[in-house]
Amino acid sequence: MNCYNGAKPTKCISLIDTMEKTLVTPQPRVRLKPRLKRLFDLIQTHAELYDTVWDCCCDHGYLGVKLLRKQVVPRVEFVDCVAHLMTDLRSRLGEFNTQHYGVTCADAGSIALDSSHRHLVVLAGIGGELAASIIGNIIGRYQAQRIDFLLCPNTAQYQLREFLIANNFKLLEESFIKEKRWNYEILHVSYQNPAAQTAISAIGQHWQAKNQDHHAYLAKMAKHYSDQAKNCSSGKAQKVAALYRAQAEQLE
Numbered sequence: 301m302n303c304y305n306g307a308k309p310t311k312c313i314s315l316i317d318t319m320e321k322t323l324v325t326p327q328p329r330v331r332l333k334p335r336l337k338r339l340f341d342l343i344q345t346h347a348e349l350y351d352t353v354w355d356c357c358c359d360h361g362y363l364g365v366k367l368l369r370k371q372v373v374p375r376v377e378f379v380d381c382v383a384h385l386m387t388d389l390r391s392r393l394g395e396f397n398t399q400h401y402g403v404t405c406a407d408a409g410s411i412a413l414d415s416s417h418r419h420l421v422v423l424a425g426i427g428g429e430l431a432a433s434i435i436g437n438i439i440g441r442y443q444a445q446r447i448d449f450l451l452c453p454n455t456a457q458y459q460l461r462e463f464l465i466a467n468n469f470k471l472l473e474e475s476f477i478k479e480k481r482w483n484y485e486i487l488h489v490s491y492q493n494p495a496a497q498t499a500i501s502a503i504g505q506h507w508q509a510k511n512q513d514h515h516a517y518l519a520k521m522a523k524h525y526s527d528q529a530k531n532c533s534s535g536k537a538q539k540v541a542a543l544y545r546a547q548a549e550q551l552e
């Protein structure tokens with residue numbers, strides 16, 4: 301088919317039009333749910349601190365796409381280990397200039413950080429132990445570089461905090477968000493940042509006496525660890541349960 305030899309046949313023009321429209325059709329605008337909306341707001345508030353935001357374990361990439369659309373930071377990097385998700389995401393990013401984003405199908409622990417950029421790595425919607433393992437792999441390769449992380453684990457919040465404390469991370473801010481019946485802790489933390497001085501606490505310091513969701517969450521965590529203690533001889537789960545219980549009592 302030679303469409304550009306002389307006058308363009310109408311059929312070819314309409315085919316080209318359709319192809320161009322398919323390539324640049326803007327993505328349907330997705331309204332972020334409360335958890336991702338809170339992460340988006342936090343990034344927007346601190347946007348001037350970062351050149352690149354890594355939407356790691358991004359799945360459909362809702363958070364990163366919103367950051368791109370609102371031009372919150374100069375560059376967004378999408379990373380997920382599932383190939384078809386990244387192929388699909390790539391095909392949906394045609395409306396954006398490629399200088400503002402990258403899409404990588406890989407283990408998030410293997411990301412390559414340009415030392416001339418200021419990075420924020422987002423890890424949300426995965427377990428705390430997986431998040432700790434990914435962070436461990438990243439900081440193991442960039443031991444002298446400041447890297448900030450925005451973390452919102454589904455589970456194992458205590459284990460993640462333990463890992464961060466052991467690796468000398470410092471707290472920038474922490475908060476809590478409820479989405480439907482699920483509760484999430486959010487941690488904005490910094491690695492190798494001499495200006496950040498606030499220690500990370502084992503169970504968090506952002507609990508408010510007037511917030512019933514905070515009471516319910518602390519009680520749930522205390523119960524979770526005291527149930528675990530029944531099958532654990534080391535006494536560690538019992539100790540963690542006691543920490544959550546004491547914090548719950550302090551709020552009363």
Ligand SMILES: C[S@@+](CC[C@H](N)C(=O)[O-])C[C@H]1O[C@@H](n2cnc3c(N)ncnc32)[C@H](O)[C@@H]1O
Nearest residue numbers: 357358359379380381382406407408409424425
């Ligand atoms: C539930 S989704 C979370 C999506 C989004 N971050 C959120 O908070 O809604 C978890 C994603 O993590 C990805 N994932 C799990 N382990 C990973 C790893 N080691 N490296 C990269 N992606 C990973 C999965 O493929 C999945 O798409």
